[in-house]
Amino acid sequence: PRGMPQIEVTFDIDANGIVNVSAKDMGTGKSQAMTITGGSALPKDDIDRMMRDAEEHAEEDRKRREEAETRNQAESLVYQTEKFIKDNDEKLPADVKDKVNAVLGEAQEALKGNDTAAIRAAMEKLATESQALGQALYKDSAAAGGPGGGTGDGAAAGGSTGSAGSSSSADDVVDAEIVDEEPGSAKK
Incomplete structure (x- = not known):
């Protein structure tokens, strides 16, 4: 402007x-x-001191990281197991569910403390028990779903047979045309 x-x-x-x-x-x-110009740069002595401090505390930092990762994994497993039980409550056998709930309580108690070894042990025990939970669910659903699944397969097979009969009529017409062409080809 x-x-x-x-x-x-x-x-x-x-x-x-x-x-x-x-x-x-x-x-x-x-x-x-x-x-x-950058007048606030650190002197070399300060940089070297910071590097030494970092190296001295590297082992402590590694342990803290490992503790945090173990705690996060355990919390995640507890959450997933609780969600699995809640979502499949009526499908799970009571004895397996009670066993897992007991181990779940142990894991939650271990998470209240700071003992990484106890948390890891509780997490491994919970993982084993939650696998049993999944196996029980699939075993029961396979046993209950087996006859139901068989009926469903029979119905599907019946439906397939019915549609196969319908399509075979249509196929007969198509086959008849092809058959008509083949003898015609043979005559030429």
Whole structure:
């Protein structure tokens, strides 16, 4: 717009953290530049000290990370097992469900403390018991679903037979056409 100054500003940052700023007034052609250097860089002694501290605490950091990962895995397993029991409550045998709930309680108690070994042991026990839970569910559903599944398969087979009969009528017509063509081909 008329009367508004047009100024072009450029910023250039190099690898050392030095910023070069330049501004140019497009109307008058005047330009100015300034350089901003990073005056707050750490001295080499501080950097070396920080590196030594990090190396000294590396083992402690690794243990903390392992503790956190174990705790997260255990909490996740507890949540998944609770959700599985809640979703399949009526399908699960009571004895297996009670056994898993007891182990689930042990795992939740272990999670209240800070003993990583106890948490890991409770998590492994819960994993084993929750697998038994899944096996019981599938065993019962296979036993209950076996006859039902057989009936379903029979119905499907019956449906297939019915449709096969229908389609065989249609196939007969198509086959008849093909059969008609073959003898015609043989005559030529």
